[in-house]
Amino acid sequence: MKLLTFVLLLLSTSTWAITVDELTEKAQQNDTDAQFQLAEKYLSGDGVEASDQEARYWLERAASSGNHGAIQTLITLSLQQSQDSKHLNQAIYWLTQLAIDGDTQAQLKLGELYEEQTAPPKALDMAEIWYRIAAQHDENAQLGYERVLEQKFNAQRAKQVSSIDQLEVAFDSPEIELNPVEKSKASASNAAEPWIYVVAALVLAIVALLVWHKKTMNTFAQQERNADAKSSQETLKLREQVKMQDTTLKQQKRQLDTLYRQFKKLQASKQPSVEPTTARDNKLALACAVFGYKATNIPSSKEVKARYKQLCKIYHPDLQGSEEEMKRLNGALKIVLTSVNN
Missing domain, CATH: 1.10.287 (Helix Hairpins)
Structure with missing residues (x-):
């Protein structure tokens, strides 16, 4: 009896379980529930190799479409990595979205986050958050959001280049006298100098790729919203036309029936003297x-x-x-x- 129960349990589990491929197919068709479930599988490693990057990607897709569970999970993940300003800004962005909609807990959490900050938020960080919120409804805000991302990227790149230049000046200074051990270390450092540029170039390329990916996703989402609105308007217009045609046909039918009945009455009411x-x-x-x-x-x-x-x-x-x-x-x-x- 226990064996039979165990077999039935396995069969029911295999029947109702949704595979990762099925979830991925639904998620690519903008099913927000499937996007959220797929992100949870990437977070837990359930049926797929765990990947924080893939999980964040699907969570952002679902959250952008208004999935409340995805927004909450994205906030929790970002707060867990709030030491990084990028993730902190991400958490503030989604909390601000909920706070604007009247979520009291989100408003409370925003107050706690700002209270814990040792320094006020940077102007560019706040501009990025508000531009991103307004970009959902205004193209100028989308352009502003892209400008802020570009400014932050240029500032980060300039900071990296400045650090590299300072290192070069320090090691090239004639006032620094190195002992034999330090000289060997310096020569090794000079030998590794090309690799520093390679690593810096790779970092810049990755950052540029992420910025491009974000812009592409925002553009794609905007196009989908415009297409849905246009399709709805065309559908309403066609329904109105069909309704008008049906009304016209019914009126013509009623008129013909009335004429026919009147003619029959005239035929029945003829006087006997008429030939x-x-x-x-x-x-x-x-x-x-x-x-x-x-x-x-x-x-x-x-x-x-x-x-x-x-x-x-x-x-x-x-x-x-x-x-x-x-x-x-x-x-x-x-x-x-x-x-x-x-």
Whole structure:
């Protein structure tokens, strides 16, 4: 019995479990729940190699679409690494988003973070946060956000280059006298100098790649939002047009039915002194009434056929009509065309 229960448990688990590939496919289709679940798997290493970078990527995708769980997880991760100003700014950004929406806990946490800071936040850091918030609704804010990132990148690069230049000046100074051991160390340092430039170049390339990636993601998200808005407007416009056409067809049908009933009443209310018409004339009059004509003023066969096509859109069984109405229309067409051709 225990063995059977264990087998059933394994089968149910394998049936309902969602693989990483399935989650990835849904996440690439902008399913925010799948993006959040995929990020959690990268964080815990569940079914995939743990990767903080991949987890942050999917968390940012989900958080940008408004997934509350992704925002909370991203804030927690950033606060755990708040020694790095980049992660601290990330936490402040998402906390500010929640605070603007009226989240009391986020407002409290923001106050605690600013209180713990030994120095006031830098102007560029605050500009980056507010530009990033406004960039969701304003293209000028997006441009400002990109300018701030570029300024911070240039400042970091200038700082690195300045440090390297200071090291070169210190080692090239004739006032520094080195003993044999220090001279050997200096020569080794000079030999390793090309590698310093290589490492610095790699760091700069990585930073530039990250900035480009962020800009691309923001542009892609903006394009998706514009496409969704345009599609919604076109759908609403088409629905309005279809609704107007349906209303027009219904009005035409009601008018024709009213004309037909009035004609029948006129036929029934004729006085006995009036000379009765022949059966053929009666059929022609009824057929003309279906088309909205008078028996004494029937147009050409071409116009009759054009009118027949219009009435088919009203009386056809596939278009709000019935088989009985369609048979009556076909019989009326035959009588009217016979009269016109004769």
